[in-house]
Amino acid sequence: MEHVAVWIAAFLTLGIISFLYKDNPWYKLSEAIFVGISAGYWFVVLFWDNIYGKFWVGVFPPDVVDEAGNFVSHGVPDYALIVGAVLGVLMLARLLPGVGWISRWPLAFIVGCTSGLYLMNYFSSNIMRQVQGTIIPLFGIGYGASVYEIIGNIVIVGGTFAGLVYFFFSKEHRGAFGATAKVGIWVIMITFGASFGYTVMSRMSLLIGRIDFLFGDWLGLIK
Amino acid sequence: MQQEQSIAFKTGMLSICLFILLGLLYLPPESVAQQESSVPPGTAIPDSIQLKPPIHIEVKDTPDDAGGSVTIRWEEQPVLENAVIQKYRILRASVENSVPGEFIFVGEATNRATVFSDGSTDDDSTYVYKVEAVYELKVDDTTVVTTTVQSSVSDEVSSSAQWFNFQRINVFVGVVLLSFFILYYIYQAQSGKKxxxxxxxxxxxxxxxxxxxxxxxxxxxxxxxxxxxxxxxxxxxxxxxxxxxxxxxxxxxxxxxxxxxxxxxxxxxxxxxxxxxxxxxxxxxxxxxxxxxxxxxxxxxxxxxxxxxxxxxxxxxxxxxxxxxxxxxxxxxxxxxxxxxxxxxxxxxxxxxxxxxxxxxxxxxxxxxxxxxxxEPKLLGSLKGQDVGKALILISLLVGTILETFHIWQFSSLFKVIGE
Known part of the structure; x- marks a missing residue:
């Protein structure tokens, strides 16, 4: 059975890779299987994780037992989960003609909660910690930095400053302000270049993984 | 005959109780703690080694958290000759009707630590703690044994959640400032200002x-x-x-x-x-x-x-x-x-x-x-407010870098975020 599974996986892997040549029936078949099976897979995962794992087990918790399986106490139900379940059911209101507008309530709830909950987190991680990390003594602690470290420190502070100037929207990028913004976008682009190379290398490991599967698990050429 | 036996038994019991009581009175308070030993049988601990239990155990609800945590502190132990502390073990017992139950192990701290956070407490329960020092003793040139000494029982403590995390007041101030600028410029935009x-x-x-x-x-x-x-x-x-x-x-x-x-x-x-x-x-x-x-x-x-x-x-x-x-x-x-x-x-x-x-x-x-x-005026105002926030960050970067470069003041500490 495992042997058959490896052959099917190899067939579908080659089908997806065949897209590099051009769109073809083999790719279409692999794509349809991939999309269909993954959609079904995620439906099952989300059902067991959320509807059963969180809601059902939360509202109707099993009894607490000790290691020997003896009854210890009844589980404590979390009725707050019913609020979430009701909001989830309201989402289905859009299937009923005339009351579809009700499905906007849970959406508004989700978007509003997301904004509120993440406000503090984003502010602390994207602003506070970034600013704290950027404010550094240019010549090192006790003026003990080497020339390379000083250059590095100047690039960090100057690059962040110029990059931030680029993201000013309410002021025209002209004169000294515009020149600083231009330095900022250059810093950003150089960073992107370095990031591009780094990420391409990490993606190579994904390719190597598939090649390893084809030549190892499937063809047995790699031991 | 039976009456004589009973009197003898009672006298014996009374003597034992008096003996224990006198022993307790004689010992200093710290030594009330038990001394449990994992010394191999037959290995005697030299009299010269006086093991000290952890003292001044302070327990309190961990501040500025969402509950479920108690912080335990103790005093640093003096350095002893031929005995080093390997680690500290933290023991906890639930208290019901002012009577502590069985002590269970909840975690351990390194030998240099003087504080431990027990993050597994129930906010509805009351606890007492003991800190157990695990000593490694050098009995002679070839024999090293391990023994433990427990502190006295701590005061009772319960954990609770706080509404406000004062350790992150700087984040709060930053958010309030930014929100103020955004709301101000939204108002300006809605008032017709271009x-x-x-x-x-x-x-x-x-x-x-x-x-x-x-x-x-x-x-x-x-x-x-x-x-x-x-x-x-x-x-x-x-x-x-x-x-x-x-x-x-x-x-x-x-x-x-x-x-x-x-x-x-x-x-x-x-x-x-x-x-x-x-x-x-x-x-x-x-x-x-x-x-x-x-x-x-x-x-x-x-x-x-x-x-x-x-x-x-x-x-x-x-x-x-x-x-x-x-x-x-x-x-x-x-x-x-x-x-x-x-x-x-x-x-x-x-x-x-x-x-x-x-x-x-x-x-x-x-x-x-x-x-x-x-x-839309509302969105444009919000964008302008964010830009003012960015301007403040730029000023902070400039001022902070100058102050830190010349070691005048550690400005970056204003932006330090404690905890997750």
């Missing part, structure tokens, strides 16, 4: 991109990323979708939105439907314009790639949060010659979009896009 917003090339091209699709009689694809509605980038993406849908409806150009999340599906449908109604063309909206593919990241990418090469849209928008699928999508779109406008705040994916798309909204530009496209 707020300037600079040209953003990627957004200037939106009209042109939709127009191109109209001229060519081809579709527009709009990809709102692979994340759910709890991601701010997805929210920004579907907001821009509203404006794109309005233009597409005006031009009578077919807009298709394949999505990978059920909540994004519902939200995107609502937004596109509303956009069509807003420009007076509700009849032109079709439910299948916005459709679900799969939650799977690469399944979604494979599905879109197939649609792109088969249907050859004239314009493709990528607006939202993307991961490794970004280059797969953008490169396929590039290969069919579509005009592509992307926008994301994922730093690792931006290089791919910059390389493969005609226009890219970088990070903050994605969030500014909705204000830029709609020119």
């Amino acid at each position: 707020l300037f917003i600079r040209k953003i090339a990627g957004l200037e091209a939106v009209d042109e991109a939709v127009g191109r699709a109209t001229e060519m009689g081809k579709k527009i694809f709009y990809i709102p990323g692979t994340q759910d509605m709890d991601n701010v980038q997805t929210i920004a993406g579907v907001t821009i979708l509203g404006r794109v849908a309005e233009i597409a409806a005006q031009y009578d150009t077919w807009l298709e939105v394949p999505v990978s999340r059920s909540l994004v599906l519902v939200t995107a449908k609502e937004i596109v439907k509303e956009a069509y109604s807003k420009v007076g063309r509700p009849d032109a909206f079709r439910e299948d314009q916005v459709h679900y593919l799969t939650d799977d990241q690469f399944g979604y990418a494979a599905g879109i790639d197939g649609m792109v090469v088969r249907e050859r849209p004239a314009t493709i928008f990528y607006m939202g949060a993307f991961y490794a699928e970004s280059l797969i999508l953008a490169e396929t779109g590039n290969s069919i010659g579509a005009i592509q406008i992307s926008g994301t705040a994922m730093p690792s994916q931006l290089p791919f979009f910059v390389a493969a798309c005609d226009y890219t909204l970088i990070g903050e530009e994605l969030f500014a896009a909705s204000a830029y496209l709609s020119r």
Whole structure:
């Protein structure tokens, strides 16, 4: 059975890779299987994780037992989960003609909660910690930095400053302000270049993984 | 005879009790603690080694937390000759009716530690603690033994949650300041004050991109990323979708939105439907314009790639949060010659979009896009308020770097965020 599974996986892997040549029936078949099976897979995962794992087990918790399986106490139900379940059911209101507008309530709830909950987190991680990390003594602690470290420190502070100037929207990028913004976008682009190379290398490991599967698990050429 | 035995027994018991009581009175308070030993049988601990139990045990509810944690402190132990502390073991007992139950092990601290946080407490329970020092004794040149000495029992303590985390007051002040600027400029904008917003090339091209699709009689694809509605980038993406849908409806150009999340599906449908109604063309909206593919990241990418090469849209928008699928999508779109406008705040994916798309909204530009496209006073005011916040950050960077470079004051400590 495992042997058959490896052959099917190899067939579908080659089908997806065949897209590099051009769109073809083999790719279409692999794509349809991939999309269909993954959609079904995620439906099952989300059902067991959320509807059963969180809601059902939360509202109707099993009894607490000790290691020997003896009854210890009844589980404590979390009725707050019913609020979430009701909001989830309201989402289905859009299937009923005339009351579809009700499905906007849970959406508004989700978007509003997301904004509120993440406000503090984003502010602390994207602003506070970034600013704290950027404010550094240019010549090192006790003026003990080497020339390379000083250059590095100047690039960090100057690059962040110029990059931030680029993201000013309410002021025209002209004169000294515009020149600083231009330095900022250059810093950003150089960073992107370095990031591009780094990420391409990490993606190579994904390719190597598939090649390893084809030549190892499937063809047995790699031991 | 029986009476004599009873008297003898009682006298014996009384003597034992008196002996124990006298012993307890004689010992210093710290030594009330038990001394448990794992010394091998037959190994005598030299009299010269006087092991000290941890003293001055302080227990209190861990401040500024969400409950479920108690902090235990003890005094640093004096250094002894021939005996070193390996670690401290923390023991806890629940208290019911002022009587402590059985002590259980809840964690251990290194030999240099004088504080431990027990993060496994129940807010409804009361506890007492003991700290056990684990000593390693050098009995002679060849024999090393391990023994433990427990502190006295601590005071009773309960954990509780606090409404406000005072350790993060700086974050609160920052958020209040930023909110004030945003609200102030929203008020200004709504009062009729004109707020300037600079040209953003990627957004200037939106009209042109939709127009191109109209001229060519081809579709527009709009990809709102692979994340759910709890991601701010997805929210920004579907907001821009509203404006794109309005233009597409005006031009009578077919807009298709394949999505990978059920909540994004519902939200995107609502937004596109509303956009069509807003420009007076509700009849032109079709439910299948916005459709679900799969939650799977690469399944979604494979599905879109197939649609792109088969249907050859004239314009493709990528607006939202993307991961490794970004280059797969953008490169396929590039290969069919579509005009592509992307926008994301994922730093690792931006290089791919910059390389493969005609226009890219970088990070903050994605969030500014909705204000830029709609020119609504509320959004413009918000953008201006954020810019004032950025100006404050720039000033902080300058002032802080000068102060820290010349060792005048550690300015960066103002931005230190404690805890998660």
